[in-house]
Amino acid sequence: MDIIAKEGGKDSAIDSVIFSTWGGHKFDGRSAEGIEKSQKAEQIPFLPEYFKQNSPLKALIGWDGIVLRDENVNIVGLCNSYMKALSEASCGKCSPCPGGTRAMSKLLDRLCQGKGYKEDLFHLKTIAETVMETSRCGIGKQGPGAILHALDNFWEAFEDAVDNGVKDETDYFSKRTAPCTEACPIHLDIPGYVDHIRQGAFDKSLDLIRSRLPLPGVLGRTCFRPCESNCRRANMDEPIAIKALKRFVADEALKKGRTPPHEMNISEKTGHIAIIGAGPAGLSAAYHLAMRGHKVTMFEMLQEPGGMSAVGIPDYRLPRDVLRYEAQLIRDMGVTINYGVRIGRDVLLTDLERDYDAVFISVGAQDSTPMRVEGENEGYLGYIPGIRYLRGINDGYDPYPEGRRVAVVGGGNVAFDCVRTALRHDKDDVSIIYRRTRDEMPADSMEIHEAEEEGANYHFLTAPVRIVADKHGRVTGLECRKMELGEPDASGRRRPVPVEGSEFIFECDTVVSAIGQRVDLSALVKFEGVETTDWNTIVVDPVTRQSTHPKLFAAGDCELGPDSLITAAAGGLRGALSIDSFINGKPLDYTTEDHFEALMKHLKLYDENETMDQVAKKARESFEVLDVEKRKRSWDEVEKSFTRAEAMAEAKRCLHCYRVATVAV
Amino acid sequence: MIEINGKACSFEKGDTVLDVARANDIDIPTLCHLKDTTPTGACRICLVEADGANNLIASCDTPACEGMKVQTHSERVVAARKGILELLLSSGDHYCLLCESNGDCELQDLSIEYKADGRCLPETGRKSSVEDSDALILRDFSKCIHCGRCVKACNEIQMHDVLSFGHEEGSPKIFAGDNETLRESDCRFCGECVQACPTGALLEKKALGKGKVRDEQKVRTTCPYCGVGCQLWLHVRDDKIVKVTGVDEGLPNKGRTCVKGRFGYDFIYNKDRLTKPLIKQKNGEYKEAEWDETLDLIASKFQTFIEESGADSVAGISCARSINEDNYQMQKLFRTVFRTNNIDHCART
Numbered sequence A: 001m002d003i004i005a006k007e008g009g010k011d012s013a014i015d016s017v018i019f020s021t022w023g024g025h026k027f028d029g030r031s032a033e034g035i036e037k038s039q040k041a042e043q044i045p046f047l048p049e050y051f052k053q054n055s056p057l058k059a060l061i062g063w064d065g066i067v068l069r070d071e072n073v074n075i076v077g078l079c080n081s082y083m084k085a086l087s088e089a090s091c092g093k094c095s096p097c098p099g100g101t102r103a104m105s106k107l108l109d110r111l112c113q114g115k116g117y118k119e120d121l122f123h124l125k126t127i128a129e130t131v132m133e134t135s136r137c138g139i140g141k142q143g144p145g146a147i148l149h150a151l152d153n154f155w156e157a158f159e160d161a162v163d164n165g166v167k168d169e170t171d172y173f174s175k176r177t178a179p180c181t182e183a184c185p186i187h188l189d190i191p192g193y194v195d196h197i198r199q200g201a202f203d204k205s206l207d208l209i210r211s212r213l214p215l216p217g218v219l220g221r222t223c224f225r226p227c228e229s230n231c232r233r234a235n236m237d238e239p240i241a242i243k244a245l246k247r248f249v250a251d252e253a254l255k256k257g258r259t260p261p262h263e264m265n266i267s268e269k270t271g272h273i274a275i276i277g278a279g280p281a282g283l284s285a286a287y288h289l290a291m292r293g294h295k296v297t298m299f300e301m302l303q304e305p306g307g308m309s310a311v312g313i314p315d316y317r318l319p320r321d322v323l324r325y326e327a328q329l330i331r332d333m334g335v336t337i338n339y340g341v342r343i344g345r346d347v348l349l350t351d352l353e354r355d356y357d358a359v360f361i362s363v364g365a366q367d368s369t370p371m372r373v374e375g376e377n378e379g380y381l382g383y384i385p386g387i388r389y390l391r392g393i394n395d396g397y398d399p400y401p402e403g404r405r406v407a408v409v410g411g412g413n414v415a416f417d418c419v420r421t422a423l424r425h426d427k428d429d430v431s432i433i434y435r436r437t438r439d440e441m442p443a444d445s446m447e448i449h450e451a452e453e454e455g456a457n458y459h460f461l462t463a464p465v466r467i468v469a470d471k472h473g474r475v476t477g478l479e480c481r482k483m484e485l486g487e488p489d490a491s492g493r494r495r496p497v498p499v500e501g502s503e504f505i506f507e508c509d510t511v512v513s514a515i516g517q518r519v520d521l522s523a524l525v526k527f528e529g530v531e532t533t534d535w536n537t538i539v540v541d542p543v544t545r546q547s548t549h550p551k552l553f554a555a556g557d558c559e560l561g562p563d564s565l566i567t568a569a570a571g572g573l574r575g576a577l578s579i580d581s582f583i584n585g586k587p588l589d590y591t592t593e594d595h596f597e598a599l600m601k602h603l604k605l606y607d608e609n610e611t612m613d614q615v616a617k618k619a620r621e622s623f624e625v626l627d628v629e630k631r632k633r634s635w636d637e638v639e640k641s642f643t644r645a646e647a648m649a650e651a652k653r654c655l656h657c658y659r660v661a662t663v664a665v
Numbered sequence B: 001m002i003e004i005n006g007k008a009c010s011f012e013k014g015d016t017v018l019d020v021a022r023a024n025d026i027d028i029p030t031l032c033h034l035k036d037t038t039p040t041g042a043c044r045i046c047l048v049e050a051d052g053a054n055n056l057i058a059s060c061d062t063p064a065c066e067g068m069k070v071q072t073h074s075e076r077v078v079a080a081r082k083g084i085l086e087l088l089l090s091s092g093d094h095y096c097l098l099c100e101s102n103g104d105c106e107l108q109d110l111s112i113e114y115k116a117d118g119r120c121l122p123e124t125g126r127k128s129s130v131e132d133s134d135a136l137i138l139r140d141f142s143k144c145i146h147c148g149r150c151v152k153a154c155n156e157i158q159m160h161d162v163l164s165f166g167h168e169e170g171s172p173k174i175f176a177g178d179n180e181t182l183r184e185s186d187c188r189f190c191g192e193c194v195q196a197c198p199t200g201a202l203l204e205k206k207a208l209g210k211g212k213v214r215d216e217q218k219v220r221t222t223c224p225y226c227g228v229g230c231q232l233w234l235h236v237r238d239d240k241i242v243k244v245t246g247v248d249e250g251l252p253n254k255g256r257t258c259v260k261g262r263f264g265y266d267f268i269y270n271k272d273r274l275t276k277p278l279i280k281q282k283n284g285e286y287k288e289a290e291w292d293e294t295l296d297l298i299a300s301k302f303q304t305f306i307e308e309s310g311a312d313s314v315a316g317i318s319c320a321r322s323i324n325e326d327n328y329q330m331q332k333l334f335r336t337v338f339r340t341n342n343i344d345h346c347a348r349t
């Protein structure tokens, strides 16, 4: 297994740069003799030495400039490959960019062939300037800038191409992405699907999402939105409502009763694959394997698809029929799901390994993390780990109906799910006990706000030390200690430190611990050759998801520890691609996509300090939220979908920040 | 208040900069803007310079905000417009001499105004690429500037959802259906797209080769087909109608027409058209007659029927293709002279 983009030493990565305009700083090695290394390091971006294994990254050209590392790279050839990619990325929905990029590409191509004229160089400059001045989006507005950098700094090389053409043996790879797309773990083409909505092409939008993600209705409600925190529109007013737009197109298809088509892309050799666990990771893997023609059999210990999204996330956030519908579409592709089968008890992993061509493990993190407080292991009535509490309620019963006063320990999303669920069971008092303050709460700010509206009480800077019970073993309270904030810890949040002698008893009859989940692999029996980590997660290659046993693959929470739906779905997609290669006897090499993913982490796609014109400000469209009084005691969905007009108006706010980069290797 | 070229202009919430400029008779050119449809900001010709913004802004797509200061024809703006026009010209096949739209083309007008010369750039567009699949509309993709007005006209004005943006061989192309010909697609041949197109990319086939635009006269009329009464312009060259368009400011259609109103006027010039009354002879043949003779015959027959069987034994149907006044008189004649309510109109049937 090769490692991704072998990280050379930092020094050699800096030394090797001979020219750079990346990121608004110019460094020109030809005129910068004797420059201090520290000064140079400020002027150039830090890039890995290698693009692929054994293929050094010789040059980079893109939306933010040029970086040259190998003097044998011909700048005209580099510009030519880049401009070809840029013109292919031009969407044609504004007038200067498609013609302009095509014209530049044509000019560069004829220069490379030795058929160019000197005037072409001036044309290139004029066209680049016009396109940048007048285009609507990032492709046209920023894309041609690097060509200007090249002309300004390497004029002789262009003149030379007029006379002699370019003999170019360099390999080029290009990639189109966007800040939001790159931040999305499954890399949805967000500007693309949002633009379809702008034009009212809702079906096309959904199909584009579904080409990577089979659960748009689920993620459109529950995703933690890394894309939105990387949206450039935020620098102007507010980020695009990317999540709500995804939900809108999914709901629209459901409302219309349209069954989205699946682009089948049958592989040469197909096999029979077992998947353990029908959570988002498993479902996503099943979908992408089925799309490639593989036979898929899933084993799920519950009676329901969706994993934590079904039995963890409550119905007021994600109605169960949305999940069932999207899982049904996957079954309609020929995927079999065997419910009520627990691997390790009913069937053994060794059996699967023997009987199937490959096994994908996506068992998630099903266990609650212990609070490590006194009384936790006494089996007290009224003490319930969060996951069990939610599972009970999602299965239709209150795990402790006798309880009236509920204390939920934790400050994350799971804690809030527990709180808001308890409120919907009409408890007398529902409180959150959290060690730090509101500002440090990892839960979504919307959740914190809505739970407060619904009547939850918050006790900040409070940590549990002991569960108090009566002589019948029934919980009567939670002994807590006051905290204060000290120095920041590794995560950057200020560490809570106990205040001596501040212990008090918080009166309650139900304690729900929701401080985290952990992976439980005990059921899977130890399998020869599969390594696990100290946290009990399965060791896999972080890209291919192959475990230390070649036939076994894993992704989702059981790979990463408790994480999120979208990372689980992304792991499912990448795992499926690896299994497909494995079955076809191809080496599980990293793809160009994988290498670009690694490279993009070094290039700042979203810059929170970028200043943007404020003249065209327009706040985000808002969707309806169920009234507090109505939702407080009801399981009806709290957030409503956009109307068509709202969705189209929201989509129009998107700045379409596509970016193209080309590397020479 | 906002300031455009130094002039203070008032605006209402929701107005775009372009709306405000137009309401104040300030010229901002546009190509992709189509009345009564949502702006796309696609053609970029309406770019203006605003104080406090680094980038030029598309005035059709930017809401007016209090205190905004806008220049519509600064040096920078004019150079940008010229640049766009040159790119548009060079990325198509715009040899006006051979174009049916010569003299009636917004691209041509703007290119003249902004002194744009596409020949200074390398050609990148499709060379003549014509779709001639039906009797009514000709599509010449080499003259299309992808402004999207036809798409808006089809989807937002006529609600026919036939046209969309697509890509073919790496270049943008307006698709009918799934990149089909208009004939293969769900096109209703309402011709709204042709009327919306600012260039020679969409043409009425019946007008091809029928003389020069500058010799054209426009005559306003009411559509003869149905009871809606759409307002039409007849484009007349050499005393012959060469094409029909809707009257933009005319109610009830505000510029729209259906396939019949726009394309169904051939009957006027049909050599089989009746221009004199015919009277049926005893032997069953029809013989041409004079109007006086005919009307006398009808009057005497009607009189007899009414005397013998009462007024309800006769009925009248008047024709939508005659004028309103005639239709009014026809019903007056039946109701007050013949004293029957048996009167109807073909547009109602």
Ligand SMILES: Cc1cc2nc3c(=O)[nH]c(=O)nc-3n(C[C@H](O)[C@H](O)[C@H](O)COP(=O)(O)OP(=O)(O)OC[C@H]3O[C@@H](n4cnc5c(N)ncnc54)[C@H](O)[C@@H]3O)c2cc1C
Pocket (backbone or CB within 6 Å): A222, A223, A224, A276, A277, A278, A279, A280, A281, A282, A299, A300, A301, A302, A305, A306, A307, A308, A309, A312, A313, A341, A342, A343, A344, A362, A363, A364, A365, A366, A387, A390, A413, A414, A417, A517, A523, A524, A555, A556, A557, A558, A562, A563, A564, A565, A566, A568
């Ligand atoms: C209460 C709660 C709320 C959350 N809210 C959000 C949110 O809003 N947004 C977000 O992005 N993430 C959220 N998460 C996290 C998210 O649910 C998980 O990260 C995600 O579901 C992980 O997916 P997975 O497929 O890896 O595992 P899971 O979803 O856990 O699915 C694993 C499946 O495997 C089955 N299984 C386990 N062991 C076996 C076995 N031995 N044999 C057969 N089947 C087995 C399980 O029954 C389960 O169905 C939440 C988590 C919780 C607990």
Ligand code: SF4
Pocket (backbone or CB within 6 Å): A089, A090, A091, A092, A093, A094, A095, A097, A098, A135, A136, A137, A138, A139, A140, A141, A656
């Ligand atoms: S990619 Fe952007 S700049 Fe290019 S045509 Fe489309 S909207 Fe215009």
Ligand code: SF4
Pocket (backbone or CB within 6 Å): A178, A179, A180, A181, A190, A191, A194, A230, A231, A232, A233, A240, A242, A653, A654, A655, A656, A657, A658
């Ligand atoms: S404005 Fe649109 S394209 Fe740009 S980052 Fe936001 S969602 Fe992505």
Ligand code: SF4
Pocket (backbone or CB within 6 Å): B093, B094, B095, B096, B097, B099, B100, B101, B102, B103, B105, B106, B107, B108, B143, B199, B200, B201
């Ligand atoms: S479309 Fe307009 S600019 Fe193009 S050739 Fe015809 S008249 Fe000239």
Ligand code: SF4
Pocket (backbone or CB within 6 Å): B153, B154, B158, B160, B162, B163, B176, B182, B186, B187, B188, B189, B190, B191, B192, B193, B194
């Ligand atoms: S003729 Fe009418 S229906 Fe046909 S494409 Fe044009 S606008 Fe659409």
Ligand code: SF4
Pocket (backbone or CB within 6 Å): B143, B144, B145, B146, B147, B148, B149, B150, B151, B174, B193, B196, B197, B198, B199, B201, B202
């Ligand atoms: S056909 Fe005409 S209206 Fe349609 S995009 Fe082309 S130029 Fe514009």
